[in-house]
Amino acid sequence: MNFAPKRPREAAFVFILITVALDMLALGVMIPVLPKLIAEFEGGDLRSAATVTGVFGFSWALMQFLFQPVLGALSDRYGRRPVVLLSNLGLGLDYIFMALAPSLGFLFLGRLISGITAASVATANAYITDITPPEKRAGRFGLIGAAFGVGFILGPAIGGVLGDYGLRLPFWAAAAFSLANALYGFFILPESLAPEKRTPKIVWRSANVLGSLHFLRSQPALAMIAGALFLSYLAHESLPALFVLYTQYRYNWDPGTTGWALAIVGVSQTVVSGGLVRPAVARLGEKKTLAIALVSGALGFAAYAFAPTGAIFMAAPPLIAMWGMANPSFQGLATRFAGASEQGRLQGALGSLRGVSGMVGPLFFTQIFAGSIYFGAFPGAGYFIAALLLVASLMIARAAIKRSTVQAP
Template identity: 35%
Template sequence: MRLSRPSTYFCAFLTLLNDRLGESIVFPLLPFLLASFTSNGRTLGLLAGSYALAQFAFTPLIGALSDRYGRKPVISFCVAGSVLGLGLFALTVSINWQAIPWAAGSSIPLTLLFIARLIDGVSGGTAATASAVLADISPPEKRAKAFGLIGVAFGLGFILGPALGGLLGRINVTLPVLLAAVIAAINLALVLVLLPETHPIEARISLPRRRELQPLSQLAKVFGNPQVRRLCLAFFLFFMAFNGFTAVLVLYFKQAFGWGPGLAAAAFLVVGVVATVVQGGLIGPLVKRFGEWRLTLGGLGLVICGCLLITLAQASNAQGVVFSAVAILAMGTGLVTPCLRSLVSRRLDDSGQGAALGSLQGLQSAGSFIGPPVAGLAYDTLGRTSPFWLGISLLAGVALLVAGGLPGQESPTPKAGS
């Protein structure tokens, strides 16, 4: 195939890598970047959730636009949005606003930071469109191998992002954000120069009706299916809990233990390494040995244990306890996410797969923008450890939903020997 040349794969891979890298560089450093503007959990939670909110609202439209107008213009727009969003964020945190008489003490810096995150979220359809490029250039029998690039790029992004952020953050906390913006700019230049259009004109389709692009209507469909309603609720609550307590995690490390950017980023580096190992190499053999249902419940137990450990950490033993805790959290999440998706898939016949599984991304985004503000509010009003206890409560509810099976169906307990 003419389009299956190395430059096409390289551009798709770099776009997927940039999608994860920009987020994983900036996220662990948010409390340090916001230190001169605010120190409360509510603002941090809202800022963390704003990206997911914009992504939730616009991802269906981004996907439809790529089917209608082609992959290259949509990817170019999305990466340009990342450059603009990250660039505005980097510029805002680099300026000494207190030295500007008319801006000192105003809400201008925080407003610009929210605008930057929303821009980055609106243009966050890069991963879906880059995945569509891989599907365009790969015959059906080679698609699984091509899609393996997605996992490699995401895993590498989750490892390199905290590593680079931690190293540069020790020098100057704004340097990692500048690096993220530069990487996005390089990504944009390479996409404009090297990426061909992979979606031929004859294969393009008209934009769907406006109602079909509304993310809430897509979620209503999946919750209207009794076969997967319970598991989809569990999926939503899991990401609400997980993204909630992780949004305030670094703020907790900073205020409870006096950690700086290096240690905070190192904790997320552990998460990236462990999650990549679990999802990249261990998940297949573990599913064959134990089945998705048991692994989902076991993974939830690990996440709960990780949260408990964090609440028990003291300043004198923080490093050992916290690094153990985040490793356990990463192991649990690496098990829950793919196994819960698989459980949803197994409850459906072939005709219902596309709509339901596609809506899981919407559920993940919805949980990701609701969880952080709720956790931030709890952090400020109920105490520093309250987001972790709230997360534990939600995760216990998720475990009950998964363990209870589905109404009118047999228990999902694996058969002997499975």
Template identity: 35%
Template sequence: MTPSAGAPAANAIRFVLLAVLIDSMGFGIVMPVLPDIVMKLGHVDLPEATRIGGWLGVVYAAVQFLTGPFVGNLGDRFGRRPVLLGALAGFTADYLLLAFAPSLAWLFVGRALAGLFGASFGPAGAAIADISAPDERSRYFGMIGAAFGIGFIVGPAIGGLLGEFGPRAPFYAAGALSGANFLFGLVFFPETLSSGNRRPFSLARANPVGAWRSLGKLHGVIPLSIAAFFWQVAAMIYPVTWAYFAIAAFGWTPGIIGASLAMVGCLMALSQILLVGPVVKRLGERASVAVGIAGATAQFLCYTIIHDGWMVFVVMLLMPIQSLVFPAINGLMSRKVPPDAQGELQGFNGSIAAIAAIFAPAIFSPALAYFTSPGAPFQFVGIGFAMASVLALVSLAILLLAGRRPDQMPPSTAR
């Protein structure tokens, strides 16, 4: 079935995009008040709350890494509808749990649950793969990325305003959004995976190692997943170090930093809506990924050498090129996987993103801290972007060296 097949497919696409938008809004809404909640419940100062906040992020990413393939395999067995609706109901309960959390330990429980339910982004991507033709998938994956980006712009802004009514108010709002999303899906979201494309649930495949072994039997998937990992670590340079880099390099205030992040989000969202489809259609998925990584590498290198703050906004004009990478590489990988394993693939991709989110702070933050400290042999504020450019080039090399056998629909993976 393709999006042109009628109202059910159109409704499914609308719901998936709306679900991603609202979920990312809900996640973003609580970000501005997390430090206050941590300080209040933990009875700690801001530096200690920052450290605890880092561990909360690690817990979220670690759970998502472990459970992504599990949730994806559930979708391949029972369909996308029950998995996605169950995740939305879980998100609603999680936000309400956090709103009433009586201690710091409950915040960690809430972040772990958010990691589990956040793994539903895999089934969301699989639902798009179910109902779109291979040539159209990159465009729709780009729209998913745009929905996520828009939500991440709007969410923190709303959360900042609601935070004026108390640090728990944004959690109530996030819970209400997720609850409304669940009710909307309950009425309008049709099942996208046909019974003929389902397979028995396999516990051996429902974990990162098992998914690696299973998908490794399909030509070209693992090299692409390794390229995706290096790319995602490189791309994490922005959320991990941007605020610290901007202060160290240009002495920016929080207002300017926020404006720069908003500009990045807007550029990424618009380009994923307007640019990805036409470019991928013209160049193909593999070439689009290569162009995107090359453009991002050029941008990283520019950030290592610029010395005036106004130059940042000029370099940002390269950002739309980078927006090609995620949807095109996801579309390329989905071509190599049969219909009964699309959920497994998307869940595995979620695990890759999660481990990248754990790995990136471990290398970028210490490097930036060291090369901006008084004891460093020389000052190098752009060290993180230099490292990101190397990682991006590694990703590009793997992509270009990977086999180029023509893509064809592989056989079912059911065993």
């Protein structure tokens, strides 16, 4: 029985924000305890636990890469509501499964399942596209980014506190967040995609990685925008991959200093995503906002790479935070190249690009850092490469905009 109203309303957008925030909160809650639980299963062997943790992270990103297009295609066929709700339900049940995992193998299986069910972010983005006029989409995608930030800021803090009382307690908390979200959405969330706008059948050729990439190539300008977005995604992977290692090596930061610095970075990015994207796009348009964001990000990464002291290094996070306007602008532009019945596939395809960067980026940047230390060369090489990636992203994006017929709002 469907208790949701027939027409989308503002409560639906609020629910999507809550959904994304709780999903990220649930993921963040596990960050402080998952490696410790793995180490416990490995008999306290930290070296082995580090290797297994890396495998867990790669596998989770791989599931995102493979299943974002699938869930996007399913939402184009059956609507956004059932995909979002079932994903929340599945994620909650999976956290319970991991909380009860009797062995490392079961924990790994649970992590794979969470990678699949957490792939509903693409469907959430498609939902936003359904209920938002094109000229306002970038602003709302910015609010989605802010919800991401809130989840990742609060999640690890909550997980750390709960983890002191038991390594499995954060998993139960994550399950409670996701199941409460599913129950709330069952009564509140309306369907955003009208039946007449849905695809008559699932387009399976687009519901896989190769098919989704082919979909992005359907229009040259869209392919170029997707390529520019991928370079931006790849540059972003330098932040989680290098921040702790780089600041410890170059500035001799202790864990407490690193934690405060990461909190400042997270808060800065959340403020920009939630408070600056909408007015910037409204005043400047998506194209100029995108250019400002990418230039700011490139300057921020260059500052990271060359900062001689930790104090100067911490002057760069505001520039990196300004770069947070790029992703909503990219997505806002991309949505104009897809019809109402294709937004799920589009968001799934863009999500797959993020999955690729999540698999490739950490390995790429950590090896660059390791090599630079080994040869006694430039320790900021990884961040400098990230800056170059954003310069390349800007050049490709400008070429795509010139080639397209998309008009700035």
